[in-house]
Amino acid sequence: MISQKWAKLLRSLQQKKYRKIEQLFVVEGEKAVLEVLQSDWSVKALFATEDFLQRHAALAQKAAMVQQASPTELAQVGSFQSNDAALAAVEIPAQLDYQEQAVDWVLVLDQINDPGNLGAMIRIADWYGIKTILCSSDTVDLYNPKVIAAAKGSFLRVQLHYGDLNHWLGQTGLPVYGAYLEGENIHQLALQQQGGYLVMGNEANGISPALAQLVSRKLTIPAFGQTESLNVAMATAVLVDNLKRLSAVRS
Amino acid sequence: MISQKWAKLLRSLQQKKYRKIEQLFVVEGEKAVLEVLQSDWSVKALFATEDFLQRHAALAQKAAMVQQASPTELAQVGSFQSNDAALAAVEIPAQLDYQEQAVDWVLVLDQINDPGNLGAMIRIADWYGIKTILCSSDTVDLYNPKVIAAAKGSFLRVQLHYGDLNHWLGQTGLPVYGAYLEGENIHQLALQQQGGYLVMGNEANGISPALAQLVSRKLTIPAFGQTESLNVAMATAVLVDNLKRLSAVRS
Numbered sequence: 001m002i003s004q005k006w007a008k009l010l011r012s013l014q015q016k017k018y019r020k021i022e023q024l025f026v027v028e029g030e031k032a033v034l035e036v037l038q039s040d041w042s043v044k045a046l047f048a049t050e051d052f053l054q055r056h057a058a059l060a061q062k063a064a065m066v067q068q069a070s071p072t073e074l075a076q077v078g079s080f081q082s083n084d085a086a087l088a089a090v091e092i093p094a095q096l097d098y099q100e101q102a103v104d105w106v107l108v109l110d111q112i113n114d115p116g117n118l119g120a121m122i123r124i125a126d127w128y129g130i131k132t133i134l135c136s137s138d139t140v141d142l143y144n145p146k147v148i149a150a151a152k153g154s155f156l157r158v159q160l161h162y163g164d165l166n167h168w169l170g171q172t173g174l175p176v177y178g179a180y181l182e183g184e185n186i187h188q189l190a191l192q193q194q195g196g197y198l199v200m201g202n203e204a205n206g207i208s209p210a211l212a213q214l215v216s217r218k219l220t221i222p223a224f225g226q227t228e229s230l231n232v233a234m235a236t237a238v239l240v241d242n243l244k245r246l247s248a249v250r251s
Numbered sequence: 252m253i254s255q256k257w258a259k260l261l262r263s264l265q266q267k268k269y270r271k272i273e274q275l276f277v278v279e280g281e282k283a284v285l286e287v288l289q290s291d292w293s294v295k296a297l298f299a300t301e302d303f304l305q306r307h308a309a310l311a312q313k314a315a316m317v318q319q320a321s322p323t324e325l326a327q328v329g330s331f332q333s334n335d336a337a338l339a340a341v342e343i344p345a346q347l348d349y350q351e352q353a354v355d356w357v358l359v360l361d362q363i364n365d366p367g368n369l370g371a372m373i374r375i376a377d378w379y380g381i382k383t384i385l386c387s388s389d390t391v392d393l394y395n396p397k398v399i400a401a402a403k404g405s406f407l408r409v410q411l412h413y414g415d416l417n418h419w420l421g422q423t424g425l426p427v428y429g430a431y432l433e434g435e436n437i438h439q440l441a442l443q444q445q446g447g448y449l450v451m452g453n454e455a456n457g458i459s460p461a462l463a464q465l466v467s468r469k470l471t472i473p474a475f476g477q478t479e480s481l482n483v484a485m486a487t488a489v490l491v492d493n494l495k496r497l498s499a500v501r502s
Contacts (some may be wrong), residue, residue, distance in 0.1 A: 039411060047311060116367075127476030154478050187496040224380030224495060227405050234488040237481070241489045244475060245438040 002047055010047075010077040010089060016141050023092045023142035028078045030085035035153035037062050041090055047074060048086035061089065079145040092139050092143060098134060098161040100172060103195040105243060107133045108165060108176075110211055111202040112232065115140050119150020120233035121200070125155035128240045133160045134168055134197075136208075153249060169214040176216045177243070178207050179235055182219025186242040194247050198239060203232050252322050253298055261298075261328040261340060267392050274343045276394035279329045281336035282457060286314050286404035292341055298325060299337035314339065325481060330396040343394060349385060349412040351423060354446040358384045359416060359427075361462055362453040363483065366391050370401020371484035372451070377405035379491050384411045385419055385448075387459075420465040427467045428494070429458050430486055434469025437493040445498050450488050 002010075013026050024044060029038050030052060036043060038057045046063035053060050053068060060066050071084035078087050100106075107125050112118050118140050125133055140147060141158050163240035169176055175196035199215060201207035207215065221230065221238050230238070252259075255256035275295060286437050287294060288310045293393060297314035304311050304319060311317050322335035329338050342437050345411035346365050351357075358376050363369050369391050376384055391398060393411050412419075421429055450466060452458035458466065472481065482488070 120485060123478060123482065124485060126476045126478040127472075127474055127481050152478070157477055187499060221378075221492065222495075222499075223378055225377045226372060226408055227377040227403070230378050230488070231374065234371060234375060234485065237485040237488050238492045241472065241492065244473075248438060248473075 002067060002077060006045065006047075006067070006089075007073075010087070010211050013089070014079055014145055016115065016144070017115045019092065019141070019143050024089050025092055026078065026145055027088045027148055028074075028080045028086075028092055028145070029149070032148070032153055033086040033088045034059065035156060036088055036090055037050065037221050040155045041093065042086050045088065045089040047077070047088070049074070051083070051200065052085045080149065093219070095161060096159065098132070098163070098168060099134075100174070101195075102174070105130050105195055105240070105247075106197050107236070107240070108169065108197050108199040109133060109135045109139050109197065110165060110199060110207050111136050111205075112139045112200070113203055114232075115144045115146035116150045116195045117231070117233045118142070118144075118154075119147045119152075121236050122147075122151040122158050122160070123154045124233070124240055125158045128244050130240065131157070131159060133158055134163050134165060135160055135161055141150055159226050165199075165211055166214065169199075169211065172197065177219050177239075178212065178215035178217070179232075179239055180206070180218040180220055181229070183220040185222050186219050186239060187222055189219070189246060191243070191246045198236075198243065200232055200236050200239075253318060253320050253328060253431070257296065257298075257318070257340075258324075258328050260340060261338070264340070265330055265396055267395070270343065270392070270394050275340045275397065276343055277329065277333045277396055278339045278341055278399055279325075279337075279396070280400070283399070283404055284337040284339045285310065286407060287339055287341055290407045292344065292407065294339050294341050296340040297337065298328070298339070300325070300335070303336045315382050316393055331400065345414060347410065349383070349414070349419060351425070352383075352392050352446075353425070354496075355383065356381050356446055357448050358487070358491070359420065359448050359450040360384060360390050361416060361450060361458050362387050362388045362456075363390045363451070364454055365483075366395045366397035367401045368454065368482070368484045369393070369395075370398045370403075372487050373398075373402040373409050373411070374405045375484070375488045375491055376409045379495050381491065382408070382410060384409055385416060386411055386413045386414055387416050416450075416462055417465065420450075420462065423448065427462065428470050428490075429466035429468070430467040430483075431457070431471055431489055432480070434471040439475055440470070440493070440497060442494070442497045449487075449494065450489060451483055451490075454483050
């Protein structure tokens with residue numbers, strides 16, 4: 001049974017304002033909750049069905065508090081349409097300072113608004129072994145339940161830093177690549193060095209003018225058809241895939 | 252003012268059953284509606300704001316019927332959260348027989364369930380100039396409003412055929428590539444010929460066993476991190492990008 005107090009708190013965490021006050025966010029669904037419990041993130045409260053708690057008795061003990069709940073109760077406090085096994089309230093970790101590493105690839109997100117897009121981009125970063133994403137302060141919040149749902153467990157393995165992109169990119173000596181509709185064809189590119197930044201712009205407006213001045217190389221996915229644009233998460237997948245392919249050729 | 256009769260009909264078109272009975276589907280939002288009006292698809296009814304109708308007077312005449320409506324009315328009959336300019340009821344065209352073309356690339360979708368994924372894959376096909384998608388009969392309906400929304404105008408330029416994939420692929424002489432987690436590394440692939448089929452499997456279960464027997468070459472996107480899988484639409488974008496890159500190298 002989920003207490004009234006917790007039900008109210010959990011629902012409030014769908015809003016950024018309350019996530020900030022409570023320093024908590026919600027992870028839903030059996031698979032994602034299991035991944036959080038297996039990680040070193042701090043689970044303040046776990047709400048799960050009797051069945052889940054029996055099957056994962058040892059892992060469940062990693063939560064500071066455990067309450068058994070029915071699928072109906074879980075659905076009522078969550079934002080998923082079908083969340084019938086488990087839900088966790090997890091502590092938001094302190095944001096670490098960003099430290100540049102010479103040979104890494106870093107994804108840079110300039111005002112990404114759509115939570116599904118951010119979640120997908122975190123998953124792409126994780127697939128390609130990119131450990132760091134720099135986000136403009138106005139990029140959608142990582143702890144938005146839709147971002148967490150779309151990112152699957154990948155948010156546990158990729159570090160996101162929110163802050164002033166112009167500041168971070170203004171002082172690097174690494175190449176800064178940017179996604180544009182008219183740049184160098186990514187299929188014919190050669191890389192002079194391993195690692196660098198890949199900047200992806202806002203869904204409607206692209207990369208902001210101030211940041212664009214810091215882009216040293218404009219990249220383009222060749223179009224073979226008539227549509228005007230690819231979704232920004234799709235474009236990220238394709239660009240990162242090409243950069244990783246080219247890096248492997250070099251190394 | 253949208254009549255009661257039309258309001259009821261438009262809302263019913265969110266369900267496949269009624270789309271089949273009426274042979275109509277709904278396109279929402281200014282940009283998509285303009286693309287439909289510019290195409291040779293048959294618009295049975297256009298509902299739009301006074302402003303939209305003034306700005307696009309000539310195009311609006313291509314609809315068999317036009318009714319002026321307020322943004323509130325449009326939002327009430329549509330499925331979008333913000334659809335404040337136009338909505339069209341469009342006739343579902345007859346499905347053409349699929350005819351294989353020797354050098355084309357064809358995307359093959361085996362039981363794709365998520366409308367957002369199908370929409371994204373149509374958009375990817377359009378970007379890369381793939382004109383044909385073969386869908387298993389149990390793939391989500393093209394005319395589902397979420398598919399149409401995610402596909403943007405690309406559904407106007409890509410032909411989808413629903414039917415028996417085993418039948419179509421059982422009689423081809425072209426290569427049949429399939430997306431797998433353990434296959435040939437797409438970054439190190441060489442193609443013997445231009446064109447062929449790329450099979451993408453269901454979100455949870457992959458390519459079905461019967462169809463898998465028709466796959467001549469298993470392809471894999473190399474993973475550099477720890478996540479188990481990429482979203483199927485992302486994987487499609489990356490695989491198609493690589494196949495088109497390799498085709499260009501050949502030609």
